[in-house]
Amino acid sequence: MSGGTHGIRHVVWLVLIVLVWTAAQAGARPDGVDMSANIDEHDIAGTSVEKPLRLEPDSTIRVAIELTNNTSDPLEIRHVDLAGHVLGLSFYSYSTAVELTVAPGKSESLRYRLELRGLSGQAVGLIGGELAVYDGSGAAVAAIPVITDVRGSLWSVYGLFGIALAVLTALGIADAALTIARHRLSANRWRRGLRVLAPGLGIGLVFAFTASVARWWVPDTGLWLAFAGVSATVAFLLGYASPTPEPDEELDDDSDDVDENVDEAEPYRFPAEGPKP
Incomplete structure (x- = not known):
């Protein structure tokens, strides 16, 4: 599942690179x-x-x-x-x-x-x-x-671009959900927030793509960044404010049983005449 999160992180870098490239290409016209x-x-x-x-x-x-x-x-x-x-x-x-x-x-x-x-x-x-x-x-x-x-096809280059975003976002959500279910979230609030930030970013990008394909409005770069920024911020805050995960009780119980068995075990004593050759 970690591959999904890494994929969405690549999308983040793509957005940043595109913004820099767009700014560089915006030359003055005569x-x-x-x-x-x-x-x-x-x-x-x-x-x-x-x-x-x-x-x-x-x-x-x-x-x-x-x-x-x-x-x-x-x-x-x-x-x-x-x-x-x-x-x-x-x-x-x-x-x-x-x-x-x-x-x-x-x-x-x-x-x-x-x-x-x-x-x-x-x-x-x-x-x-x-x-x-x-x-x-x-x-x-x-x-x-x-x-x-x-009036093109959903299987066009732009359509496949949106489908890829949706797949990566779904993988990121599944990875975050599995981590939460297994109580694997970090005890550090900032790390918990960053762990769920990537799926939130993906949700915003997918929503903007859906708005374009459904012909609700034209998602220009500003709208894409606005949706992605809002959803990523909400996801980060949810992760940051989530309860600090506690150690797994079953693991604690198993470790206590092991300790009790070790304490109850009687040490072996050799006979008085010593060990036999």
Whole structure:
């Protein structure tokens, strides 16, 4: 069972690494570039949980982008990326190569069709994403956040990610429950709290994943961390405030019986003439 706890600890480290990576990747984009876009004639800037952009696997969507270059340099666009992110990780991504140059002070439009091949195996549920345009060096020039309703499969990469979280959390809960049932919790309150903290963290992560797949809301990084932090804190406090485990009474009784048998045993005495050769 200890493997389940170790697995959830790895998830904790993954969350921390993702946060650092996301902060490092959040570079400044050029100022003075205005972007608007619509997909299937719907403005993606107006997407929300109530009105998400519905993405059907193996369908074709029409993308229209308008860019205004308010800078003093020509703006070269080399590819457009539609991607969905969870905890800083991309679970679906469609990149389209384009060739568009926007002169200073000018506006240009870009229109193309995008086939969503393989989407069913990539993600499912409400996922926050963005439509971004990149220059020749690979730097993001402009982007528009979009909330997508992906009609994929639970056995997609994102679905399996959530299932793995659920399995690791179940193993962690079973490990903690077995430890409590066997009175193996540490007498130190801090150690008891830390022992049940990992399953609590997993519960929060699984709840956030369930909210995404059930299409209740979009669990962005802030919500994931909020759920995980609250559930981990509650679990830690429960472990910290739990009664100090007492020694097993059956073991004490057995040790007392052994001591009594030792005390009652009569020592062996050799005959007066000494031991026989």
